[in-house]
Amino acid sequence: MKELLGDSLRERGISRRALLQYASYMTSLLALPPSAAAAMADGLAKARRQAVIWLSFQECTGCTESLTRSFSPSLEDLIFDFISLDYHHTLQSASGEAAEAARRQSMQDNKGKYVVVVDGSVPLGDGGVYSMIAGQTNAAMLAETVEHAAAVIAVGTCAAFGGLPEADPNPTGAVPISKLVSGKPVINIPGCPPMPQAMAGTIAHILSFGKLPELDALNRPRAFFGESIHDRCYRRPFYERGLFAKSFDDEGARQGWCLYELGCKGPVTYNACATQKWNGGVSFPIQSGHGCIGCSEPRFWDRGGLYKPLSAGTTDVRKVIAIAAVAGAALGAGSAALARRRAAATTKES
Numbered sequence: 001m002k003e004l005l006g007d008s009l010r011e012r013g014i015s016r017r018a019l020l021q022y023a024s025y026m027t028s029l030l031a032l033p034p035s036a037a038a039a040m041a042d043g044l045a046k047a048r049r050q051a052v053i054w055l056s057f058q059e060c061t062g063c064t065e066s067l068t069r070s071f072s073p074s075l076e077d078l079i080f081d082f083i084s085l086d087y088h089h090t091l092q093s094a095s096g097e098a099a100e101a102a103r104r105q106s107m108q109d110n111k112g113k114y115v116v117v118v119d120g121s122v123p124l125g126d127g128g129v130y131s132m133i134a135g136q137t138n139a140a141m142l143a144e145t146v147e148h149a150a151a152v153i154a155v156g157t158c159a160a161f162g163g164l165p166e167a168d169p170n171p172t173g174a175v176p177i178s179k180l181v182s183g184k185p186v187i188n189i190p191g192c193p194p195m196p197q198a199m200a201g202t203i204a205h206i207l208s209f210g211k212l213p214e215l216d217a218l219n220r221p222r223a224f225f226g227e228s229i230h231d232r233c234y235r236r237p238f239y240e241r242g243l244f245a246k247s248f249d250d251e252g253a254r255q256g257w258c259l260y261e262l263g264c265k266g267p268v269t270y271n272a273c274a275t276q277k278w279n280g281g282v283s284f285p286i287q288s289g290h291g292c293i294g295c296s297e298p299r300f301w302d303r304g305g306l307y308k309p310l311s312a313g314t315t316d317v318r319k320v321i322a323i324a325a326v327a328g329a330a331l332g333a334g335s336a337a338l339a340r341r342r343a344a345a346t347t348k349e350s
C-alpha cells in the first residue's frame with residue numbers, strides 16, 4: 001500500500017471526482033460548510049497512514065462486528081484500510097507475545113502520534129482481575145498504551161459510558177474509559193453497537209483537518225449525535241397526532257404508528273440511526289417495528305426498562321414534567337415544549 005491515501009486511492013481506481021463526492025458526503029454529515037469538501041478531499045489525499053492501536057476490554061465484540069460489516073466496498077473501507085491497525089485482538093494475525101510486541105513497537109515508532117481506540121469498559125473491582133490480557137489488567141494496559149497517544153476514541157457504549165458491564169449491580173466495578181484517561185482528548189462514539197459512519201466520519205475528520213470534530217457535552221461528535229432519534233423519526237407525525245401503537249401486533253403497529261407507549265426512548269436518545277440507518281441504509285430498529293432502546297445514552301440499561309414508556313410508573317404531574325424537562329434539556333427548546341405537551345397529555349389520560 002502506498003504511503004499517502006491519495007496514492008492508495010488512485011492505485012485502487014478511485015478518481016479525484018469520487019474522492020470529492022465522498023468528501024461532500026462527509027462534510028454534510030459532519031455539518032461543515034460545502035466549501036469544506038475540497039479542503040477535506042485535499043486533506044485526505046495528503047494524509048499519511050494513521051497508526052491505530054485498538055484495545056478490547058469488557059465487551060462482546062459487537063462493536064468490531066459492526067464496524068467491519070459496514071456495507072462494502074465503500075470509500076470508508078478504503079479509509080479504514082489506510083489506517084495502520086497495529087493491534088486488534090480480533091483482526092490481527094499475530095497472537096501471544098508477538099501481538100504484545102507489535103503493540104509496544106507501534107507505541108515506540110509512533111510516539112505522540114498514534115490513536116488508541118478502545119471498546120469495552122474497564123473493571124476495577126478486586127484489583128481488576130475480571131478482565132486481563134497477557135497478564136495485565138485492562139486498567140494497566142490502558143494506562144500504558146494511552147501514555148503517549150495523540151487521542152483516544154472510546155467506541156461503543158461500554159467504553160464511552162460503562163454500558164452493560166456497568167449496569168446495576170455492576171459486579172466487576174466497570175468504569176468508562178474517560179474515567180481513567182486524563183490530559184488528552186477522549187472522543188466518545190457510543191451505541192450498542194456504534195454506527196460505522198460515525199467512526200469513519202470521525203477518523204476522516206482527524207485525517208483531513210488534523211484536529212478533532214466538534215463534540216457535545218458527552219464528548220460525542222456533534223455531527224452524529226446532535227439530534228435525537230425522535231427529531232428525525234419518520235413516525236413523528238403520528239406522535240404529533242397522538243396516534244400510538246398499544247401493542248406490537250395491534251392495528252396501530254401495523255399502520256406504523258408511534259412506538260412511544262411501547263417504550264421507545266427516541267425522545268431522549270441522540271444518534272444518527274434515523275437518518276443514516278443500518279445495513280447500508282436499509283432500516284433501523286424503529287423502522288423494523290421496535291422502539292429505540294436508547295443504547296447511545298449513559299446508563300441506558302438501568303433507565304426504566306426497554307418496554308416501559310418514558311412517562312410510565314407515575315401519575316404525579318411533577319415527576320412526569322421532570323422527565324419531560326430532562327428530555328427537553330437534551331432536545332432543545334422546541335422539542336422540550338413537545339415533550340412537556342406529551343407528558344401533560346399522558347398525565348391527563350392517567
Ligand code: SF4
Pocket residue numbers: 229230231233234235236237239257258259260264265266267286291292
Ligand atoms: S417516540 Fe419513538 S417511534 Fe415515536 S416518533 Fe419518537 S422516536 Fe419515533
